[in-house]
Amino acid sequence: MSENLRVVENATCTFCGCVCDDMILTVDDTEKRIVKAKNACVLGRAWFAEHTIEENAPAAMISGKPASIADAVAEAARILVEARFPITYGLSDTTCEAQRQAVAITDMIRGNIDTTTSVCHGPSGLAFQGIGESTMTLGEVKNRADLVVYWGGNPAEAHPRHFGRYAVTPKGMFTPNGKKDRTVVLVDVRRTSSTPAANIFVQLKPGKDFELLWALRARVKGREIKANIEEITGVSPAVIEDLVQRMKSCRYGVLFFGMGLTMTRGRHFNSGALLALATDLNEFTHFVAKPVRGHGNVTGADNVVSWQTGYPFGVNFSRGYPRFNPGEFTTVDTLSRGDADAAMIIASDPASNFPKAAIAHLRRIPVISLDTKVTSTSTLARVAFRTSTYGINTGGTVYRMDDVPITLRKAFDSPFPDDETILRALKEKVQELLRLRMPRGAKSAFELPLSA
Amino acid sequence: MTERMLLIAGRSSEQGTSLNKGKLKAEYLQVTSTAEMNEQDMARLDLKDGDRIRLSNGVGEATVTCTPRKVTDLPSGMIFMPYGPSSSELMESDTAGSGMPISKNFAVTVEKVIG
DSSP states (O other), X not given: OOSOEEEEEEEOOOSBTTOOOOEEEEEEXXXXXXXXXXXXXXXXXXHHHHOOOOTTSOSEEETTEEOOHHHHHHHHHHHHHHOSSEEEEEOTTSOHHHHHHHHHHHHHTTOEEEEGGGGTTHHHHHHHHHHOOOOOOHHHHHHHOSEEEEESOOHHHHXXXXXXXXXXXOOOSXXXXXXXXXXXXXXXXXXXXXXXXXXXXEXXXXXXXXXXXXXXXXHHTTOOOOTTHHHHHSOOHHHHHHHHHHHHHOSEEEEEEOHHHHSSTTHHHHHHHHHHHHHHHTTTSEEEXXXXXXXXXXXXXXXXXXXXXXXSSOEEOTTSSOEEOTTTSSHHHHHXXXXXSEEEEESOOHHHHSOHHHHHHHHHSOEEEEESSOOHHHHHOSEEEEOOOBTTTBOEEEEOTTSOEEEEOOOSOOSSOOHHHHHHHHHHHHHHHHHHTOOTTOOSGGGOOTTO | OEEEEEEEEEOOHHHHHHHHHOTTSHHXXXXXXXXXXXXXXXXXXXXXXXXXXXXEOSSOEEEEEEEEEOTTTSOXXXXXXXXSHHHHHHOOOOOTTTXXXXXXXXXXXXXXXXX
């Protein structure tokens, strides 16, 4: 550590969807790294400590060889314009400003855009459309909630400050005694590091979330439930009854739900059952529900893609207007089925965490990647851009998991461009190539016929 | 000796901190190829902490290291493993029209790797 230190106050951690904006960073300007991140959790400390500058890394590569950014942009534009089914994917670890450029490019090339939401809370997105969402901000939870239920998640390890900053221990306007004013319930199939924070732990059988949620709905409405409910769900009628009474009689209740609901059998039916339970409870008290989101700006990706296309993820522009169809236009499907013939992957690493059939197809097609580090995806990419890290080297806007937009403050400069800069350059190059292919008499690239 | 068990892939603190160092680094690969098992299940399968096990299903297979959890923490017949390349090997790509592959609570065959 050098003596050239500087403190950046009110910085924001963009590692997870908590987007904690009370970071006090100590920056070593000589070594170009963050040496201390006060207020950060264990994940945030690793996020800030490990995002250093690799000075000798090339800013762009084409077919594994260093290239100029201009050449890489030109090659990436050529790939996208020549493809018949280009897909754009990722976007949850970059700014809203970069996300809107990605939507614009995909629109121009009549491609397919999808975000990591499709393999995260995509099923909850479907449930929102079917059931609706009784929603809130985390500030409301902090100030008002006296019953907090976590269902199918492990915030102590995935969102370590969710308990302390928003929902369990903080003292609020109507919760002056912090945790003493709240009852915390955790519903999960196994005991985790989160369990000790709960007053009540409800352990259910794997894959029985829907059944338990439906039983709770029935009891909230005063209906009888099956005598063998414990055999089905692993949860006794007495525990269900106790939970129902607490839910109906609390002042302000909240259901936080994780991927224990969306990644298991039932998917959107599970999320929908939970959202319906929250709606039902509003007959008796104020009750809200909110998915606990993973990546730093995955909520921003939902917002940006929604406000630009009308749909949150899995959007296809091949007919010249946006169409939404999860299962058809979501990335695991477009890759596993072999539909995509080119892919632009932004701030994401599907080559390391997708099903292997999807990864195999990713290896067969030209891939363009934008990432801050070398990943499995950047390694297989035809064109790979090294970009700067949002919230550390670049400002911009991100959305917290409760849809609250937060402005980022950069800590130190990077020699690498940010995602937005690369994508703006790529958009211009794509426009230029499309103009060259325009039929005589057409006034805009958007008038290109489908066969062009 | 083999047994069918349910695999749950999920997040863990170590997975979160090691991915910041790099997903191609040894630490991340080690964290994401360590499977937690109920200690009684491990005893029944003649497994000790650090033994290698092969997880397989109709999709693929992955060889990982096992580590015990208390019976009260992880129910019998369940395996927890942090998300990563090993769990991807076992994930079905069919999303049933939802976009989401099943990543939790899917059946795998567990067997001890000898030698």
